[in-house]
Amino acid sequence: MISGPVIIGASFTYLGLLFAIAYWADRQAERGRSVIAHPTIYALSLAVYCTAWTFYGSVGRATENGLGFLPIYLGPTLIALLWGSVMLKMVRISKAERITSIADFIASRYGKSQALGGLVTVIAVIGVVPYIALQLKAVAWSFTILKHYPEVRMPGQTALPLWHDSAFVIALLLAAFTILFGTRQLDASERHEGLVAAIAFESIIKLVAFIAVGLFVTLGLLGLAGHELPAAVEAARQASLLAPLLKPSVSPIQDWLAISFLAAIAVMLLPRQFQVGVVEISDERHVRRAIWLFPLYLLVINLFVIPIAVAGLSLFPSGQVDGDTFMLTIPIAFQQPWLALLVFIGGLSAATGMVIVETIALSTMVSNDLVLPALMRLWRRHRPPEDLGWLLLNIRRGAIVAILMLGYLYYRLAGEAYALVSIGLISFVAIAQLAPAVIGGLYWRGGTREGALAGLSAGFLVWTYTLLLPSFARSGWLPTAFMESGPGGIDILAPLALFGLAGWNEITHGLFWSLIANLGAFLIVSSLREPNAAEAAQARIYVDALRHGRAASAPLWRGSADIAELIRLAERFLGVQRARSAFEHYARSRNLADTDTLPADGQTVSFAENLLAGAIGGASARLMVASVTEEETLGLDEVLDILDEASQIRAYSQQLEQKSLALEAATAELRAANLRLKELDHLKDDFISSVTHELRTPLASIRAFSEILYDDPDIPLDLRKRFLGILVSETERLSRLVNQVLDLAKIESGHADWRNEAVVLQEVIEQAAQATEQMIQDRGIQLARALPDTPAIVWGDRDRLVQVLMNLLSNAAKFAPAEGGRIDVQLHAAEPNWRLCVADDGPGIPESELELVFEKFRQTSIAGAKPAGTGLGLPISRQIIDNLGGRIWAENLPPKGANLCFELPAHRPDMSD
């Protein structure tokens, strides 16, 4: 029913379908209708992470370790949470710098170093070839197993002639397919729309196939499918075959951590993951959906691993069937040919997706970072061929074939030594060596080219020693003895228990030591010197990628260049037409009519370099451009100056903002000050107006009576006498007013003369009382004094204090009721002050005017009548007391009457100066 030709026919049909999808997507892209510009397609293309290793190997690992298969998906799920930062950063940098591969990414970071790119490529190829071998093995095995349908038989170690070896045929087929879609043209952006569409489609197929088996088995386990599975499970449970599955555990914990970490790194840095995740992305916003959709995909594809493992272990209790094959052998055992064929296609899609993308990524790296630099060295002595683009494409095609053949060789020679999962993990550890250079490069400015080279080399050497050599030993190429006891019997150097670290899983062990060596070398060597100009420039682009919005490399170039030479260079790689049109487009973007008028400045050179970088990688592009231009070396300071320009502009705009804020504040202050001045001006006007008014009032009386007396000589004597009396008192009032105004002005302006001395307040009171006694007695008011026996000494101007007290007394006299009124003068200590109060038993002051009485010309009226006085007495008193460091206030006394008090600091002779 299922024969070889059927399987081969189905495989070809499937590959043909893939081809059709890729072709269609490419055509759409050429018409500007990108089918992959969709976040879901992006997330599906990331699922190229799930290879045949996932498809077949997860079940295999579950049969041995129970939940041990999970960390490989847990790590990516957790790291996806950080993609909003890490992945976005990588995408932005790569778009700005036209990064084409992980090797290019690392080489660009450390000053566009060709050596670094080459080393990364070597590590990636050596690390990933076993992984490719694994895929070939999976397809070959699945083919062989399916071919024996309905028999369940494990493929043996057979020595088939090459042309009958399915793995070899598959490798060739995949090479052809990869060449067709990966190297049709030397693209300036190194993006492959058709390929991504095909990969996304494959992700769907493998998921569907896995779910189909999962549902079949789960329904069977639940007894819904009407076959003997539940009974088999019961039997297996009795025989405790299911022990690892039924007692899930996360021990040993270091393995869980190590594998989760490995997988988290691999999902971003594996060449194929970098290709689909960073190089092929069409819009950085797609990352956001992948953050949840990709982990969801991983969850779904792992949902049925345990049920399938349970079913497999129950069906094949004798252990003669490999757990890695359960996906396929279960449908065969249940005589489900179509389901088996679907599984085969699913496995094929998982394997082909991985192989194609991985091979394209590796071939780009090999051609740009290994072969091209070597050729460039050669071209220094021999003239290079005209059409370099064609040459480069053929190099890539050659690299694709070579890589697949290497994978096949590895499969043939070593593929039997290990279970599928282990090979994959060894590859992961190799790729993990890139992590310090990448993560350090993204977040630390101090890394140098030598540091990255040292770290990568150290890590890679330890990886080779602790993981690669033991795997060789297991394949029988090396004596196994050294694995446990170390070379020459030196235990401490045993590859599987380095420095006595025994008891760990060999992957965890290898990862631990290789990363320690890697990170240590990276940090120590990097710290040996400061980053140079090129490194500092790239560090800024990488580390600050998210800060500037879109990272743009500043044209760090000075020298002389010939535009025609640059265009010719580009033509040699990209073809005449595409190079011309790229330059013309660029000229238009700079508002120039044609390419002839393009200035040979840093910007143009940097454009040319970027254009080439898309085709041949950053490091090689830099060297190629340098070969046709004459660049003057820029010192670190100059580079930093150029780079600083941008941040300076930012700083300036910040300063401007601050200054404008300061200006606003100053304006507000000025406005307030102006308002205050206006108020003061207004107050001054009011004051002058008040003074004028106060002066005119006595003047009016004086004039009126003078004229009356002058005009009319017949006025009776008593009336004449009365009028003359008014004249005298109004003149007195006038001169008093003038004196007080002058006094006040003097004190206020600070020009007053102060003759300060120790003054005894009792004496002041006596003096003021004598001066006002007559006036008080005339009004029939009694003056009472309550003074302490000890002299109350203050520091002040005696005459002015007498003046204050006279003001208070005459004030009180005005308000105390005439005939029978009473004025109380009280002096007592109010530590550390002396307080002096003058109380009357008049009507008191309205509560709202207690403060106002100290303002100029604010006279409180008594019963509607205007009190005699200038309205300046209390204001002057306040000025004097304030000036002597005291305070003066008014209050009302129960039951009636006002109390005006002041306090002055008590003066102690010992502290006088």
Next chain:
Amino acid sequence: MRKRILIVDDEPNIVISLEFLMMREGHEVRVARDGEAGLAAVKTHKPDLVVLDVMMPKLDGFAVLEAVRADEALAKTRILMLTAKGREAEQKKGLSLGADAYMPKPFSTRELVDKVKELLDRDD
């Protein structure tokens, strides 16, 4: 002809001088010491002429003026404003509010007497 004159001012000495001048002219003189009392006196005694100070406690001269002019019954009352605030603006304000004449303090007694005579003679 004997007329009734009301003097509204809070300065006692000025009141004395005005009272003397008006009585010498043969008028009947009343005195009020603030705006409120002045307005009340205008209403009760309906004087022919009011000599009105501007700066006074309780109710200032302008307010009294406005109140008087608002009362139809008092339409014939002549009002002579007297103030120590001699600014143009004050004068204009007084006149626009309906004062018949405006004199700054210190005033000339002769001009004041003439002005009063003129206002009282202006019979309409």
